[in-house]
Amino acid sequence: MDAGLSRRLPGGDAVSPVVLYSPRRSLRDPEDRVRLSGGTCRAETIDTRAPFYLGDARAPLPDWRPATPQERSILWTESAPPAHRGVGIVRLLGPQLIRLFAARRDIFERADDGDTLKHPLIGLLLDLVRNAGLIAKHVYSARIGRDQPGLLTMTRAVDQDARIGLHFDRWDKLAVDELESSSNRVSINLGPSDRYFIFLNQTACGMATILRTAEIQVVRDVRAIGAAFMQAFPQYPIVRLRLRPGDAYIAPTENILHDGSSADVVETNHYLSLRGRFDFCASGA
DSSP states (O other): OOOSTTSOOTTGGGSOOOEEEOSSGGGSSOTTTEEEOSOEEEGGGTOOOSSEEOTTOEEEOSOOEEOOHHHHHHHBOSSOOOGGGEEEEEEOOOHHHHHHHHHTHHHHHHSOHHHHHHSHHHHHHHHHHHHTTEEEEEEEEEEEEEEOTTOSOOOBOTTSSEEOOSBOOOSSOOOGGGGGGSOEEEEEEEESSOEEEEEEEEEHHHHHHHHHHTTOOOOSOHHHHHHHHHHHOTTSOOEEEEEOTTEEEEEOTTTEEEEEEOTTOOSOEEEEEEEEEEEEOTTOO
16 A cells, blocks of 8 residues: 555545745755654554653654655645645754854743743844744744653653653644634754654644545544544654754644654754744745
């Protein structure tokens, strides 16, 4: 069976997949930028490092391969996509600015999200976001985080020392049919090494449409839809996007199954995440 992105799914022609986009052509799918897995499985069967997983968590199979030319044509778009179904990559920080943020990292790490957002360096960062081909319509929070190395997926359950695997964010708590208007996220790699963003290139509504066409009944809830889709189509690939130090991704994390990954990373890495309402400039930058 063809397990690639080009494999026809029930209802596949009726949905618009999530696409990759960059205002800078040089960032579009260079060597090692994008890899695909052969699908997903129960996370606890392939990743036994602490922290462990919740029992129903799913993770990508760690068999990353390059995308085929046909898959690249499905994944990448030349024009700015709607923010609710576009994963973008931009270059925000050069070496000098990475060092500047590294020197002030202790200030960020002591602050809560609200205080971090007021820091003068965040204003500088938002100016860089606007100059990189993105529109910052509203910013709700800013947070510095650390990536533990060597983990296939990273996000932990609230108030539990356990990982949740591929998931939807639920900050906005919107119904499935309202997710096109949900907030999204810009996350900047502060280094010192590469980090990875992994996602499934269908929106919640797209997955629900495919499941309905396949006559698979599921309640209209993002968690139920995501779990049902990965169980029904376990060979559907997961996309892994490599982010160099200074790179940032923009992603509709309320509307797509996603997580971070540090499986091939040996150092503790840092990132700065902004949650808000960001969009792509129509003509790029």
